[in-house]
Amino acid sequence: MKRKLIIMLSGLWLAGAGLAAAQENPPVVVELFTSQGCSTCPPADALLHDYTDRRDVIALALHVDYWDYIGWKDTFATPAHTRRQKAYARAGNRRVVYTPQMIIGGRDSIVGHEPGALAAAIARHATTSARVALNVVRDGAQRVTIRAERRERGLGALVVQLVQYIPEQTVDIRRGENRGRQVSYANIVNRLEELRRWRGEGPLALTSAVNAGAPVVVLIQQEGHGPILAAAHLR
Numbered sequence: 746m747k748r749k750l751i752i753m754l755s756g757l758w759l760a761g762a763g764l765a766a767a768q769e770n771p772p773v774v775v776e777l778f779t780s781q782g783c784s785t786c787p788p789a790d791a792l793l794h795d796y797t798d799r800r801d802v803i804a805l806a807l808h809v810d811y812w813d814y815i816g817w818k819d820t821f822a823t824p825a826h827t828r829r830q831k832a833y834a835r836a837g838n839r840r841v842v843y844t845p846q847m848i849i850g851g852r853d854s855i856v857g858h859e860p861g862a863l864a865a866a867i868a869r870h871a872t873t874s875a876r877v878a879l880n881v882v883r884d885g886a887q888r889v890t891i892r893a894e895r896r897e898r899g900l901g902a903l904v905v906q907l908v909q910y911i912p913e914q915t916v917d918i919r920r921g922e923n924r925g926r927q928v929s930y931a932n933i934v935n936r937l938e939e940l941r942r943w944r945g946e947g948p949l950a951l952t953s954a955v956n957a958g959a960p961v962v963v964l965i966q967q968e969g970h971g972p973i974l975a976a977a978h979l980r
Contacts, residue, residue, distance in 0.1 A: 771875040772803045773867045774964065774973045776848045777857050778830045779930075781819040782812030784922035789845030789857035794931045796863075797912070801871060803962055803978050805910060807934050809844060817921030821911075821933050829937070832970040851966050851973035876900060877945070877965050879975035886957040893965060893975065895945035900974065901967060903943045907953055908962035909936040932960075942968065 777793050779786045796804040808821035809830060830842045837854060845857030849866040850873070856862065878894045891905065911933040918926050936956065943949050943965075955961050961979040966972070 770801070770871070771873075771879070772801050772976055772978060773870040774803045774850055774976050775805065775863070775867070776829075776851075777804070777806045778809055778826065778842070778844055778846045778848070779806055779857065780809055780812035780822065780844050781916060781918055781923060781928065782815045782817045782921040783844045785858065786845045787923065787926065787928050789847070790928060790930055792858060792860055792863065794929070795860075796867075797931050802867060803976055804932050805908060805934050805962070806930055806932050807937075808930075809842075811842075812844065812921075815921045817918055817923070820916060821914075821930070821935070825937060826934070829970070836970040851964075851971060875975045877903070877975040879963065879965055879977050881961070881963045881977040881979060883961075883979060884952060887954055888952055889955050889961055889963070889979065890952050891940075891949070891963055893943070893949040900945055903945055903974065904964075904966050904968050905940045905943055905949070905951070906964040906966060907936070907938045907940050907955070908934055908964065909956055909959045910934045910962070912960065 775796060777789055779790055793804050793806055796802045807826040808819050809827040810819060810822040810824055811827055813819060813822065833848050834842050847855050847857040847863060850870040853866050855866055876896050878896055880892045882890050884890045913931050914933060915927060915929045918924060918928060940953055941951060963977045964973050965975040967974060
């Protein structure tokens with residue numbers, strides 16, 4: 746009995762250590778707001794491809810719908826992505842939204858087709874330690890288990906979000922500003938769901954259904970579209 750108790754306690758300690766270690770150097774989240782109807786977006790869409798295989802970056806493409814009136818309806822666009830971009834603008838006291846725009850770590854905004862600006866922003870965020878320890882594991886083909894612990898006080902209300910995406914797809918654009926172009930898109934977000942609001946008083950543990958075979962991203966972000974405090978990626 747004593748030996749069994751020691752093994753159980755050792756297992757709990759290792760689980761906690763793994764939770765902390767998993768987020769010592771969290772990946773930097775890059776959100777590209779783009780549109781198939783935007784003539785200046787293809788260079789940004791191509792730039793995002795350069796970051797999809799990096800382990801220190803989570804690159805996501807969120808297609809917005811406000812370019813659809815030009816003559817081509819974006820096949821990936823959703824009003825939820827437009828609302829997210831506008832919420833970032835309000836949180837950052839920015840008066841306008843535009844494409845291509847990248848939001849880095851839920852905080853910094855840059856023009857999406859500028860490689861130097863993106864590399865510099867990622868480098869700045871890469872030095873930031875996670876303020877929340879986060880671990881995400883698959884529990885079968887259609888479920889994930891999420892565990893998190895706050896590392897510091899004063900973080901306020903947090904939002905736990907689940908993201909899934911299509912790794913790559915090419916589109917033949919027949920109308921609008923990009924008519925006649927064939928554009929390859931990467932990490933196209935097709936699911937963005939708020940799982941829970943969490944104040945961080947105690948450890949978080951929850952499970953969520955996921956679409957089998959699709960990559961999974963979990964974000965923990967300050968309420969009100971503030972900074973992303975932790976992120977995890979299951980490819």
